[in-house]
Amino acid sequence: MKKLLFLYLFVLYVMIPEITYAQCDRTKEIETDFGCVPADPAGFTSRIYAIGLGLIGGAALLSIMYGGYLVMSSRGDKDKLVKGRSYIFSAIAGMILAIVGFALYQIIAGQVLDLPGFS
Helix, strand or coil: CHHHHHHHHHHHHHHHHHHHCCCCCCCCEEEECCEEEECCHHHHHHHHHHHHHHHHHHHHHHHHHHHHHHHHCCCCCHHHHHHHHHHHHHHHHHHHHHHHHHHHHHHHHHHHCCCCCCC
16 A cells, blocks of 8 residues: 555656646736646636546545455455455545536536636
């Protein structure tokens, strides 16, 4: 598990410089220490949600890989098999809930509340 966490953090820190050194459009974005952030509320929340979904997807991928490892290495041990399946099921359920939450956010903000910039 520590090796998977190390691999995930390594990939995350390798990808951050690409985000940090991006050129900002000064009329539409604000430059921060973490990269360019849209100035409008709709773009800002969409960017935050996109980052969150990326992190959730990465965590789900690691959970699925670990669950698959437990299933493959169970060798007839039912406790390990059940534990591995629960990791896989929980990761998929978490991804589905995150995607449905983002869709509901877009529907409520854009169509129900009719906020500018979301439609």
